[in-house]
Amino acid sequence: MSEIALSVNNLVVEFPTDSGPLRAVDRVSFELERGTIMGLIGESGCGKSTVAFALLNSVPTPGQIVSGQVDYPGVGDLLKMSDEAQRLFRWQHVAVVFQASQNTLNPLRRIDEQIRELATAHRMRDPKALLERADSLCRRLRLDSRRVLHAYPHQLSGGMKQRVGIMLALLLQPDILVFDEPTTALDGLSQESVLQIIREIHDEEGLTGIFITHDLGIVSEVADTVAVMYAGRMVERASSHTIFSGPKHPYSQALMNALPRLSGDPHLARGLRGSPPKVIGDQFKCLFRDRCEYRMEVCDQSEPQLIQVAGEDAQVACFLHGKEVERVSV
Amino acid sequence: MNTLRRFGVALIMIWMVVTLTFFMIRLMPGNPIFDAYQTLLQQGVPSQQALVQIHILYDVYPNQSVVVQYLLYMWHLLHGNFGTSVVYTGRPVLPIILAAAPWTLLLVSIGLTISFFIGLLLGVLIALHRNTWFDNLMSQLASIFHGIPNYITGFVFLYFFTVILNWFPFGNIYNPAIHPGFSYGFVASVAYHSVLPIAAYVFGAFGTWTLSTKSAAMAVLGDDFTMADRIRGLTSEQQLEHLVHNSVLPLFTGFVLSLGIMFGGAVFIEETFSIPGLGYLVATSTAQRDYPVMQGVFLVLAGAVIVANFLADTLYSRIDPRIRV
Ligand SMILES: Nc1ncnc2c1ncn2[C@@H]1O[C@H](COP(=O)(O)OP(=O)(O)OP(=O)(O)O)[C@@H](O)[C@H]1O
Numbered sequence: 001m002s003e004i005a006l007s008v009n010n011l012v013v014e015f016p017t018d019s020g021p022l023r024a025v026d027r028v029s030f031e032l033e034r035g036t037i038m039g040l041i042g043e044s045g046c047g048k049s050t051v052a053f054a055l056l057n058s059v060p061t062p063g064q065i066v067s068g069q070v071d072y073p074g075v076g077d078l079l080k081m082s083d084e085a086q087r088l089f090r091w092q093h094v095a096v097v098f099q100a101s102q103n104t105l106n107p108l109r110r111i112d113e114q115i116r117e118l119a120t121a122h123r124m125r126d127p128k129a130l131l132e133r134a135d136s137l138c139r140r141l142r143l144d145s146r147r148v149l150h151a152y153p154h155q156l157s158g159g160m161k162q163r164v165g166i167m168l169a170l171l172l173q174p175d176i177l178v179f180d181e182p183t184t185a186l187d188g189l190s191q192e193s194v195l196q197i198i199r200e201i202h203d204e205e206g207l208t209g210i211f212i213t214h215d216l217g218i219v220s221e222v223a224d225t226v227a228v229m230y231a232g233r234m235v236e237r238a239s240s241h242t243i244f245s246g247p248k249h250p251y252s253q254a255l256m257n258a259l260p261r262l263s264g265d266p267h268l269a270r271g272l273r274g275s276p277p278k279v280i281g282d283q284f285k286c287l288f289r290d291r292c293e294y295r296m297e298v299c300d301q302s303e304p305q306l307i308q309v310a311g312e313d314a315q316v317a318c319f320l321h322g323k324e325v326e327r328v329s330v
Numbered sequence: 331m332n333t334l335r336r337f338g339v340a341l342i343m344i345w346m347v348v349t350l351t352f353f354m355i356r357l358m359p360g361n362p363i364f365d366a367y368q369t370l371l372q373q374g375v376p377s378q379q380a381l382v383q384i385h386i387l388y389d390v391y392p393n394q395s396v397v398v399q400y401l402l403y404m405w406h407l408l409h410g411n412f413g414t415s416v417v418y419t420g421r422p423v424l425p426i427i428l429a430a431a432p433w434t435l436l437l438v439s440i441g442l443t444i445s446f447f448i449g450l451l452l453g454v455l456i457a458l459h460r461n462t463w464f465d466n467l468m469s470q471l472a473s474i475f476h477g478i479p480n481y482i483t484g485f486v487f488l489y490f491f492t493v494i495l496n497w498f499p500f501g502n503i504y505n506p507a508i509h510p511g512f513s514y515g516f517v518a519s520v521a522y523h524s525v526l527p528i529a530a531y532v533f534g535a536f537g538t539w540t541l542s543t544k545s546a547a548m549a550v551l552g553d554d555f556t557m558a559d560r561i562r563g564l565t566s567e568q569q570l571e572h573l574v575h576n577s578v579l580p581l582f583t584g585f586v587l588s589l590g591i592m593f594g595g596a597v598f599i600e601e602t603f604s605i606p607g608l609g610y611l612v613a614t615s616t617a618q619r620d621y622p623v624m625q626g627v628f629l630v631l632a633g634a635v636i637v638a639n640f641l642a643d644t645l646y647s648r649i650d651p652r653i654r655v
């Protein structure tokens with residue numbers, strides 16, 4: 001039996017703007033099984049990082065979680081916990097390897113001081129034990145721990161800082177790890193070595209987590225399931241195997257086709273034109289319809305919901321699939 | 331090595347200031363020595379004897395070329411001799427300056443420190459409460475006080491608290507009836523007399539510090555590590571500490587420079603409150619064309635700015651690990 005580590009229900013996150021509240025995340029639901037990694041993909045600005053921040057109730061101001069539950073079985077709904085309980089929950093249960101990891105360290109503190117601060121913040125009696133753990137993690141991440149732990153952030157290269165970011169994320173042995181594009185800010189060589197490290201740790205420990213990326217190659221390699229986001233909505237969710245062998249949503253298809261392909265039908269290898277809309281207020285149409293080559297009448301009349309595809313471990317929000325397809329085609 | 335170079339630059343700058351003031355002062359209209367010489371001649375004193383008298387009085391010959399005077403002045407200066415006042419005949423300049431400096435130092439350092447910490451507190455609070463009534467009110471107040479020159483604040487304070495309310499004494503920095511010294515009465519008297527001028531300075535300066543702190547703190551709040559600190563579960567105190575530490579750094583240089591600049595910037599406040607500090611000395615010696623005193627005070631004021639500059643550069647590299655000297 002699989003055990004659920006996280007279940008997100010109808011999550012809505014909004015950013016106030018001059019023209020009204022921008023819905024960066026709209027009614028997103030998903031579950032994460034222990035020991036699995038969910039790949040989260042989608043174009044820039046479609047709400048991936050916002051989902052990640054919402055998992056820790058730390059959406060950057062002025063953003064706000066408007067509704068929904070972020071339930072950690074055994075702990076409860078994070079959004080209903082006291083501030084202090086939430087604070088202690090962060091990093092002990094869920095840690096993040098940040099997208100902008102280059103600047104996520106306080107420039108005025110040495111790395112070991114920042115580790116001591118973590119120990120104090122999380123009420124550990126013995127900061128030395130944490131420093132020793134940091135030391136062994138460093139060695140595992142192929143960092144010169146003596147040098148790195150005594151260094152200020154500016155004395156480290158980009159790739160080293162990202163590995164320090166991974167070290168800090170693993171430090172308190174969290175149940176769930178969120179990787180938010182852990183390699184985008186790095187050069188090719190550092191990217192490969194950081195990925196190699198993540199692969200190793202996953203193989204050895206069986207991480208539970210969410211892996212946000214634009215790189216579908218990595219997703220196919222590390223993710224057990226894949227979720228596709230578009231304009232704040234989750235438009236497809238399936239096992240990695242299913243989605244890579246046949247994406248259902250036209251957007252997922254376009255994403256995968258946008259990848260350079262060595263072989264296959266040149267007709268399929270086309271890029272995606274335009275960009276996702278910014279959504280303000282309720283929508284009564286499919287948000288992808290303007291870019292979709294399968295656009296139908298119904299796409300202008302109501303918004304497709306995420307539904308189970310019969311006979312497959314996949315969910316998709318598109319009128320081409322599921323019951324709606326039949327209804328429309330009548 | 332770098333420090334040594336900066337030190338050399340500072341010395342050259344001081345020499346340039348000395349030279350410039352020497353010649354600038356002599357370009358100003360009105361020359362008391364020449365006036366005195368003329369007066370002696372009119373009284374029928376033979377010119378040779380008049381020259382000797384002037385020399386005894388002022389230690390200069392009125393008909394000496396400016397270049398020779400300059401070289402003599404520099405020679406004396408290198409030996410720590412600032413010359414003698416021409417108005418208070420025979421009194422050496424250095425003790426006059428040393429008697430005035432402590433009052434300025436007292437007002438400036440206390441006023442600056444208080445206004446800096448008020449500004450730091452308000453600026454951080456405003457940044458933490460963006461777009462609330464507190465932000466709107468305090469940012470407005472800070473901008474208004476930022477725009478009011480401190481002598482106007484000083485004048486209003488003086489009028490209100492001494493003339494109308496009669497709460498504070500007017501003029502001077504201590505009660506002349508009390509003998510100066512480290513007695514309780516004297517210190518209390520100085521404190522009592524300092525309240526208004528310091529308050530005037532604080533009100534004139536805290537707005538500027540508030541606005542600078544606010545923008546520095548807002549930049550730090552937008553930094554990725556602030557977001558990461560929160561997600562790492564650091565306590566509010568730890569987060570605040572990071573915020574303040576990172577916001578103070580960009581203000582530090584300004585703070586040390588202000589210390590130097592304010593030696594002369596307190597001129598108006600010292601004049602308003604008749605405090606016998608350096609600013610007051612600048613005003614009186616300039617009015618009387620007391621060259622040696624003017625020369626000496628300007629040297630001290632410019633020196634303070636240059637030294638502050640040197641200190642700011644040198645100290646900054648010690649408090650910010652990102653700067654390596
Ligand atoms: N601080 C903010 N203020 C206003 N709007 C924001 C803010 N942060 C994010 N948004 C909006 O929320 C939406 C989702 O942003 P998010 O950062 O989650 O996207 P993303 O999928 O992570 O993109 P990327 O791949 O570029 O990291 C965007 O449309 C963005 O405009």
Ligand SMILES: [Mg+2]
Nearest residue numbers: 048049050099
């Ligand atoms: Mg992102």
